[in-house]
Structure formats: structure tokens, C-alpha cells
Amino acid sequence: MLNQPLTLPNGHVLKNRICKAAMTEGLADKNDNATERHITLYKTWAEGGAALLISGNIMVDKRYLERSGNVVAEDESGLAQLSAWARAVDNAGSQLWAQISHPGRQCPRLANLHPIAPSEVQLNMVGNFGRPRAASEAEIQNVIRRFARTAAIVKKAGFHGVQIHAAHGYLISQFLSPLTNLRDDQWGGPLHNRARLLLEIIRAVRAEVGVAFPIAVKLNSADFQKGGFSAADCQQVVGWLNTAGVDLLEISGGTYEQLVFMQPDEMRASTQKREAYFLEYAREIKKIARMPVMVTGGFRSLAGMQAALEAGDTDMLGIARPFCLIPDLANQLMAGQLSTLPHNENQLVLGKGYFGPASKSKSLQALNNQSQAGWYYHQIELLAAGLSPRIAYSPRRALFSHLNKDFMRAMRRKFAKRNAA
Numbered sequence: 578m579l580n581q582p583l584t585l586p587n588g589h590v591l592k593n594r595i596c597k598a599a600m601t602e603g604l605a606d607k608n609d610n611a612t613e614r615h616i617t618l619y620k621t622w623a624e625g626g627a628a629l630l631i632s633g634n635i636m637v638d639k640r641y642l643e644r645s646g647n648v649v650a651e652d653e654s655g656l657a658q659l660s661a662w663a664r665a666v667d668n669a670g671s672q673l674w675a676q677i678s679h680p681g682r683q684c685p686r687l688a689n690l691h692p693i694a695p696s697e698v699q700l701n702m703v704g705n706f707g708r709p710r711a712a713s714e715a716e717i718q719n720v721i722r723r724f725a726r727t728a729a730i731v732k733k734a735g736f737h738g739v740q741i742h743a744a745h746g747y748l749i750s751q752f753l754s755p756l757t758n759l760r761d762d763q764w765g766g767p768l769h770n771r772a773r774l775l776l777e778i779i780r781a782v783r784a785e786v787g788v789a790f791p792i793a794v795k796l797n798s799a800d801f802q803k804g805g806f807s808a809a810d811c812q813q814v815v816g817w818l819n820t821a822g823v824d825l826l827e828i829s830g831g832t833y834e835q836l837v838f839m840q841p842d843e844m845r846a847s848t849q850k851r852e853a854y855f856l857e858y859a860r861e862i863k864k865i866a867r868m869p870v871m872v873t874g875g876f877r878s879l880a881g882m883q884a885a886l887e888a889g890d891t892d893m894l895g896i897a898r899p900f901c902l903i904p905d906l907a908n909q910l911m912a913g914q915l916s917t918l919p920h921n922e923n924q925l926v927l928g929k930g931y932f933g934p935a936s937k938s939k940s941l942q943a944l945n946n947q948s949q950a951g952w953y954y955h956q957i958e959l960l961a962a963g964l965s966p967r968i969a970y971s972p973r974r975a976l977f978s979h980l981n982k983d984f985m986r987a988m989r990r991k992f993a994k995r996n997a998a
């Protein structure tokens with residue numbers, strides 16, 4: 578079942594049902610270009626047998642990063658490096674799709690003090706994010722053109738598809754949510770206005786890349802915040818996506834303020850038992866979606882994956898964190914050599930015995946999330962250097978090393994920009 582090919586609506590074939598979901602790499606050079614390390618990393622993942630590899634956030638605008646170390650593709654200055662990255666997967670026969678993204682208010686201060694967002698609603702989190710500005714009409718039009726341009730660039734570079742990131746509280750997801758979108762123009766208010774940015778971006782991207790090039794969308798099943806983008810909103814948006822020319826719909830959930838996939842302890846018991854966090858939402862979405870659906874988040878057992886495919890709750894299995902520890906997990910699962918994937922996220926809670934229970938305060942939660950992210954970033958860096966993962970790496974060290982590296986990268990980038998000016 579896992580090794581059964583999947584044919585997308587445009588005739589494109591994925592050789593099996595396993596996808597390495599997007600994970601921001603943080604491996605770009607000081608000019609925001611892809612590097613040798615991307616090539617080593619994706620070659621390793623491609624040889625591991627997954628049909629589809631989705632890159633981490635590739636940004637559409639240099640001014641607004643998700644994190645320093647992001648690759649940016651706003652013009653063709655980094656085309657050669659992007660092409661080398663895209664070619665890294667060729668021998669293994671995997672597909673590499675570029676996730677294209679704009680962070681909106683989830684842009685760290687080190688990259689921009691006042692990023693654009695639908696409205697001036699600041700993240701309810703410790704210090705790292707500035708107060709956003711409400712984007713003007715011209716800026717929204719510019720964002721749409723930028724997504725289309727970035728899609729054209731990655732296509733030219735040889736990527737096999739694109740994924741528009743509309744989940745996890747980034748810019749498009751901010752437009753979708755009534756908590757962050759307080760506008761009263763054509764981009765805010767009723768859901769069809771809040772979804773306009775996503776639909777316009779898909780339309781513009783399709784016009785650039787043509788009908789045969791796969792376009793995926795990553796969408797939240799819900800934001801899991803009171804008054805935010807709800808499961809019912811998601812189902813309505815999926816109805817609109819049906820006629821928008823989307824080839825694959827990835828279902829996830831949460832935002833920086835409620836990063837549900839990083840806090841498995843807080844999931845409902847029924848969800849924990851089911852292992853894949855968003856599967857019950859996906860079941861409802863599958864009733865509406867006319868394109869193939871991929872559920873990402875929490876898949877950790879062969880039995881759970883097979884059951885989800887057999888029940889028809891998902892067509893593809895999106896897996897992220899375990900790929901940092903077992904890069905060839907797809908081959909191993911399909912050969913029957915592996916039945917359980919590592920769930921180190923459960924052991925990575927920094928709070929236990931040190932900062933106090935993780936779930937008690939927003940600030941501690943944020944630190945735990947940073948620690949966990951840092952731990953996985955470290956494993957990604959090891960793989961990208963051609964080394965083996967280090968499970969014994971300390972989560973505390975991961976936190977401090979990650980914050981320090983982020984700062985240094987941001988400074989190097991600032992100096993590079995200043996010297997170029």
C-alpha cells in the first residue's frame with residue numbers, strides 16, 4: 578500500500594505514498610542562496626526512497642524571512658544554486674517541490690521590525706516578533722506577484738512542483754483567520770474575502786507555471802485558537818480549492834501561538850491514540866476535496882500509516898521530524914524493516930525538571946518549541962554535512978546553540994547587505 582504510486586490530477590505520478598514534509602533548513606548563505614549543504618541533505622533524503630520531498634520555506638521576499646538561513650528566490654541571482662539543489666534528487670527518482678512562503682507577522686525582529694500582515698495584530702509571544710503593519714492594497718498585489726515570480730524561478734531551476742504555504746500562521750494563514758485579519762476591504766471580513774489572497778496567489782502561480790506543473794497547498798485543518806480559522810472554514814476553503822487547479826492538498830494545523838504539533842502532551846487523548854494529529858479533520862475534508870490529500874503530523878507507526886491509507890482518510894503520508902533521524906525511513910518502511918518511527922518530540926520537553934511544566938506558561942511553551950526546533954535543526958545540519966544524526970544531543974544545548982546561530986546568521990546577512998549597497 579505504501580509503495581503504491583499516486584497519479585495527480587495533472588497526470589504527474591508520485592512513485593509511492595511517502596512524502597518528506599517541509600522542514601526549514603536554515604542552510605542558505607549570507608546572500609540567501611542555496612548551498613552545497615542543501616545538495617547533500619536532499620541527496621540523502623532522495624536516496625532514502627520517499628516519492629516526494631518538499632523543501633523548507635523558500636521566501637518570496639528578502640525583506641520578510643521566516644528565519645535567517647532561509648533561501649530566498651525573488652529574482653534569478655541564485656538560479657544556479659537553486660538548479661544544483663533541484664538536480665540533487667534526480668538520480669534517486671524522487672520529486673522535489675519548493676515550498677514558497679511569506680511569514681507576515683511571524684517574521685523575527687532580526688529580519689524586520691515591522692513586517693506586513695493583514696492587520697496590526699502582534700503575536701502574543703515573547704519578544705522575538707515586532708508589531709506588524711497592515712499591508713496596503715499595493716503591497717498585497719505585490720505579494721501575489723512575488724509568489725508567481727518565485728514559482729516561475731523554481732520551475733526554471735528544475736524543481737518538480739511548488740507548494741504554497743497557507744498554514745501555520747504565516748501570511749496567507751493570517752489572512753484566513755478572523756483573529757489576525759481585521760480588515761474591512763475586499764481582503765477581510767467574510768471568509769470568501771479572507772480566502773481571496775490564497776485564491777489569487779494560486780491563480781497567479783498557475784498562470785506562470787502552466788497546467789502541467791504541480792501546485793500543492795498546505796492548509797490548516799484549524800488554527801486551534803478560539804475565534805480563529807475553524808474546521809468549518811477549512812472545509813469551505815477546500816470547496817473553493819476544488820476549482821482552483823490544486824494538485825495536492827496538505828493538511829496540518831496550528832500557528833506559532835498554538836503550535837499543536839510541537840506539544841503532543843496537549844493533544845486530546847483520542848488524538849494521541851490515533852497518532853496522526855489531524856486525521857479526524859482530514860476525514861471530513863476528504864469528503865469534499867476533489868484533489869489528493871496528504872495528512873502531515875504525528876505518523877509514527879507503519880500500522881497507523883497503513884490504516885489511514887486503507888480507510889481512505891489520506892492519499893499521501895506527510896512525515897517530517899523522523900526524517901531527521903532516519904533519512905531512509907521510506908525504504909525501510911516499504912521493505913518491512915521498520916515498523917515504528919522515533920518520537921523524540923515526546924522526550925524533548927525542556928520544561929521537565931528544569932523550567933517547570935511546559936504547558937503552564939506561554940513563554941515556557943515558546944522556549945520549549947525553540948528548543949525542540951533547535952534540536953531538529955541540529956540533526957538537519959549534521960545530515961547536510963554528510964554526518965549521522967545525534968540522538969543524545971541535549972535539548973538545552975540545542976536551544977542556546979540555535980538562538981546563537983540565528984543571531985550570527987542574521988548579523989552576517991546584514992553585513993553582506995550593507996557591503997553590497
Ligand SMILES: Cc1cc2nc3c(=O)[nH]c(=O)nc-3n(C[C@H](O)[C@H](O)[C@H](O)COP(=O)(O)O)c2cc1C
Pocket residue numbers: 598599600601602632633634676742745795829838873874875876895896897898899950953954
Ligand atoms: C524543525 C522543523 C521545521 C519545520 N519547518 C517547516 C517549514 O518550513 N514549512 C512547513 O510547512 N512546515 C514546517 N514544519 C512542520 C512540518 O512540516 C510538519 O508539519 C510537522 O513537523 C508535523 O509533522 P511530524 O509530526 O511528522 O514531524 C517544521 C517542523 C519542524 C520540526
